[in-house]
Amino acid sequence: MTGTAFIAPDGGVRVEHVSKSFGPPDARVTVLDDVSLTIGMGEFVSVIGPSGCGKSTLLKVVAGLIEADSGTVTIGGEPVAAAARDKAIGLVPQAPALLPWRTVLDNVRLPLQVNRRANAGRALRDPSELLTSFGLGHAMRKYPGQLSGGMQQRAAIARAFVFDPAIMLMDEPFSALDEMNRDQQRLGLLDFWQSNRKAVMFVTHSVPEAIMLSDRIVVMSAHPGRIATVIDVDLPRPRAEADYATDAFRDLEAVVRGELHRVMEAAHA
Numbered sequence: 386m387t388g389t390a391f392i393a394p395d396g397g398v399r400v401e402h403v404s405k406s407f408g409p410p411d412a413r414v415t416v417l418d419d420v421s422l423t424i425g426m427g428e429f430v431s432v433i434g435p436s437g438c439g440k441s442t443l444l445k446v447v448a449g450l451i452e453a454d455s456g457t458v459t460i461g462g463e464p465v466a467a468a469a470r471d472k473a474i475g476l477v478p479q480a481p482a483l484l485p486w487r488t489v490l491d492n493v494r495l496p497l498q499v500n501r502r503a504n505a506g507r508a509l510r511d512p513s514e515l516l517t518s519f520g521l522g523h524a525m526r527k528y529p530g531q532l533s534g535g536m537q538q539r540a541a542i543a544r545a546f547v548f549d550p551a552i553m554l555m556d557e558p559f560s561a562l563d564e565m566n567r568d569q570q571r572l573g574l575l576d577f578w579q580s581n582r583k584a585v586m587f588v589t590h591s592v593p594e595a596i597m598l599s600d601r602i603v604v605m606s607a608h609p610g611r612i613a614t615v616i617d618v619d620l621p622r623p624r625a626e627a628d629y630a631t632d633a634f635r636d637l638e639a640v641v642r643g644e645l646h647r648v649m650e651a652a653h654a
């Protein structure tokens with residue numbers, strides 16, 4: 386089975402009635418409560434919500450890293466475990482986690498070297514082309530320690546694309562960067578995604594980031610984590626930096642902030 390054939394044309398991510406609790410039986414805490422969500426092929430969906438509402442937990446369930454107590458997750462109609470095994474899911478964590486003793490190019494090549502079985506007969510991305518697309522063509526032979534934090538994170542994103550996964554999961558990939566750097570990285574990701582449309586689930590705390598990148602924004606409420614509302618971002622694409630200054634962008638910002646405010650108030654009521 387090839388990586389590209391794995392995903393049915395009408396596939397994407399389907400999360401249905403997922404619940405997850407942590408802790409011992411006498412002190413169990415429900416973190417996700419009956420969460421349902423779909424992400425269509427080529428759709429960019431951000432998940433935003435108060436700290437501790439279960440965003441990362443949801444992302445890990447979709448990645449197949451932790452198992453839900455109940456409910457199902459399918460990717461292209463297949464159970465998430467099968468999709469994860471087939472490397473149909475790319476994952477970008479908060480920290481770049483590059484190996485300091487390997488060059489940037491060798492870091493991006495690494496998943497191909499350690500997963501030879503999953504690679505058999507599937508479409509793969511060329512690591513040096515990916516790095517060039519992410520503006521790191523000049524830095525391929527450098528070591529991670531010689532790169533800025535933003536460049537390291539871009540290399541980690543490039544690495545997540547080597548299997549050309551149909552689904553990309555990103556957990557606050559730019560949260561460790563300062564605002565200017567962060568904006569540059571987010572616009573870089575947007576550029577890449579606009580010509581490499583994947584289904585993306587993107588966890589963030591930043592309202593402008595969610596709006597700039599997404600087709601839809603899922604707002605979660607906390608204790609327990611539930612989907613409070615889903616906001617359509619109907620700004621035309623391709624988007625670019627100038628969009629931040631438009632009235633439509635500011636109007637959406639007010640809507641998302643209003644929803645976040647509402648879920649926080651409800652949590653303290």
Ligand SMILES: Nc1ncnc2c1ncn2[C@@H]1O[C@H](COP(=O)(O)OP(=O)(O)OP(=O)(O)O)[C@@H](O)[C@H]1O
Pocket residue numbers: 407408416434435436437438439440441442443
């Ligand atoms: N493995 C675990 N064992 C016990 N509790 C956990 C575990 N993983 C997460 N939690 C708890 O679940 C809740 C949700 O955590 P999660 O990291 O998913 O939230 P989040 O919305 O991503 O938070 P943040 O925005 O602060 O990153 C938190 O209260 C956390 O302490």
